[in-house]
Amino acid sequence: MAVSAESAWRVLENPWFRSLTNTNVERARELIEELDRFRVGVQKIADVRLPTGAAPTLVVIFDTAREFHEYSWARDIGGYTLLSAEGLPELTIVLPARGTNSDEFHTIRHEYVHTLNRYRAVQFPRWYEEGIAEVLSLMEIRGADITVGLLPKERFETMAYAKRSGLRVWRSFDDIVSGDLLAHDRSGFAHYAQYWLLAHYLTFGRPDLRQDLDRCLVLSDGMMKPLDAFRNAFGMTPEEMWDGEMRQYLWNVPARRFRLKSPIVAEPFRVKPADTAEVQVTLSAIRAYVEKRE
Numbered sequence: 001m002a003v004s005a006e007s008a009w010r011v012l013e014n015p016w017f018r019s020l021t022n023t024n025v026e027r028a029r030e031l032i033e034e035l036d037r038f039r040v041g042v043q044k045i046a047d048v049r050l051p052t053g054a055a056p057t058l059v060v061i062f063d064t065a066r067e068f069h070e071y072s073w074a075r076d077i078g079g080y081t082l083l084s085a086e087g088l089p090e091l092t093i094v095l096p097a098r099g100t101n102s103d104e105f106h107t108i109r110h111e112y113v114h115t116l117n118r119y120r121a122v123q124f125p126r127w128y129e130e131g132i133a134e135v136l137s138l139m140e141i142r143g144a145d146i147t148v149g150l151l152p153k154e155r156f157e158t159m160a161y162a163k164r165s166g167l168r169v170w171r172s173f174d175d176i177v178s179g180d181l182l183a184h185d186r187s188g189f190a191h192y193a194q195y196w197l198l199a200h201y202l203t204f205g206r207p208d209l210r211q212d213l214d215r216c217l218v219l220s221d222g223m224m225k226p227l228d229a230f231r232n233a234f235g236m237t238p239e240e241m242w243d244g245e246m247r248q249y250l251w252n253v254p255a256r257r258f259r260l261k262s263p264i265v266a267e268p269f270r271v272k273p274a275d276t277a278e279v280q281v282t283l284s285a286i287r288a289y290v291e292k293r294e
């Protein structure tokens with residue numbers, strides 16, 4: 001897509017996000033403010049903090065799904081995130097203003113949790129990193145009310161779909177934790193439901209295991225393989241934990257509601273015309289990344 005003088009690219013920015021977009025201002029504002037409220041909400045309920053002075057996240061919002069697909073590598077992608085891609089800021093989120101996919105916000109929030117997690121002292125093993133990103137990304141914010149722990153319906157639908165296509169989808173929890181299945185797994189995102197379940201169970205179902213979980217995460221960070229760390233911290237394998245009460249937990253997953261003192265509001269965004277050179281440089285860097293993936 002050529003960047004012509006008449007395509008009205010704009011910048012919307014606050015200290016945390018910088019959005020480049022060619023959609024109308026109202027829609028761009030709606031999307032970026034939603035992400036900004038999530039930034040506030042997730043820091044209220046999870047023990048994670050963006051350091052002051054952290055670089056703003058770049059959010060590129062294309063007006064149409066057609067334009068977006070010129071900058072993505074598969075039809076079924078609703079939005080994506082680039083981490084440390086050449087020529088782009090540390091974190092770049094790319095999405096269409098109106099996607100074909102209803103869960104585009106789930107994806108963006110999920111990716112945003114990964115960004116926040118980069119600032120933690122302990123780097124999580126993959127099963128927990130993905131699991132907690134799933135748990136937190138399904139947060140619902142209505143004014144001062146936050147609900148967290150909701151079921152990832154799309155993940156279970158993906159799982160059911162993969163199963164109908166003859167793929168093996170439900171894995172042993174030992175494989176989920178060890179991470180061994182990733183290199184040769186064809187079932188795509190099917191096992192995200194299992195990452196989610198394990199993180200949910202340990203966070204909300206078993207607060208009594210909090211210290212064991214913390215120890216497990218510390219041990220996994222460079223000292224032990226994730227499966228050994230799990231066994232060492234909990235005194236059982238993940239599959240044994242599943243066979244215990246986690247299997248029942250799945251059928252009655254609790255959600256938690258928090259009421260804050262005041263409603264969450266987005267930090268105001270300034271709107272201005274984008275610099276054409278910046279738009280061109282950004283789009284070609286995204287293009288270069290996408291072509292490498294194809």
Ligand SMILES: [Zn+2]
Nearest residue numbers: 110114130133
């Ligand atoms: Zn992820």
